[in-house]
Amino acid sequence: MDLSKDKTELSEWAASGVPDLLPGTWINTNGASRGITRVVLTDRGGELAMRAYGDCDPSPCDWGEVTACFFPKEICFHEAMAFTAFYDFGFMESHLLAHVKLGVLVVAKFDRFKDGSGRSNYFSREFFYRLDA
Amino acid sequence: MKSVKHVKAEDAVEAPAAKSGEGSLDLSPLLGDWVNTNAASQGVARVVLTANGEKLIVRMFEASGSSRRDWGSVEADGVYAASVTSRLASAFSATYGLESKEARLLVNLSLGLLIVAICTTAGDAPKRPESFSREFYRRETGR
Numbered sequence: 001m002d003l004s005k006d007k008t009e010l011s012e013w014a015a016s017g018v019p020d021l022l023p024g025t026w027i028n029t030n031g032a033s034r035g036i037t038r039v040v041l042t043d044r045g046g047e048l049a050m051r052a053y054g055d056c057d058p059s060p061c062d063w064g065e066v067t068a069c070f071f072p073k074e075i076c077f078h079e080a081m082a083f084t085a086f087y088d089f090g091f092m093e094s095h096l097l098a099h100v101k102l103g104v105l106v107v108a109k110f111d112r113f114k115d116g117s118g119r120s121n122y123f124s125r126e127f128f129y130r131l132d133a
Numbered sequence: 134m135k136s137v138k139h140v141k142a143e144d145a146v147e148a149p150a151a152k153s154g155e156g157s158l159d160l161s162p163l164l165g166d167w168v169n170t171n172a173a174s175q176g177v178a179r180v181v182l183t184a185n186g187e188k189l190i191v192r193m194f195e196a197s198g199s200s201r202r203d204w205g206s207v208e209a210d211g212v213y214a215a216s217v218t219s220r221l222a223s224a225f226s227a228t229y230g231l232e233s234k235e236a237r238l239l240v241n242l243s244l245g246l247l248i249v250a251i252c253t254t255a256g257d258a259p260k261r262p263e264s265f266s267r268e269f270y271r272r273e274t275g276r
Contacts, residue, residue: 035141091137092139112211117146119146119217121214
């Protein structure tokens, strides 16, 4: 990894924008998931926006839309692309790390509780397929 | 019993059960010397994880020709179990300040490997991406 890379990468990033394969609705491959059931990715003028939905009863919890930090292929080592997103719900924060591999969106969740409930902070990973692919 | 706040069902552990697990996580699954599975990697060659009391200390060594550049030690800012009720650490996050950049580490165990993702952004603009890498590490000595 060459941490000296800088402005050249940024201009490449600006030129490449959000690749076509990302925007759309992504559905959890595990229909019984109790975590994130659906992810909607949107190209907002060259920025990647993410909206996640958690499994809740009686209807999914809408986590709202956040701007992701997108890493295009030009600045990725060993990956075609990746992005991170961060949610702060007050009682819990969730740092998401995602990449696409073989048409599957892989989302790693780093969940941290801030409410003193005694629940363990925990890591989990879920897989999504694109609905309109 | 009243359920705790949640935004996904997997976190809806009943509060009394959750309370019984209060305390720090067992760091032992993470501790040790981890070596890049790709000996030709130009990224981080070695990760050393130690405990200082209940804190996880991270030290990274970058491959740099025949030598290794020491990134120094930082304390993990988050340690994560494998589930909401588990007490065994299986992931962590940490941040390095490197010159004008910030390297955010998101690291997890999987199938005996330590998977290290490094998201580097501009130090003065956290959402301006600089580089991303994800590499795999094995324990230097078998467990």
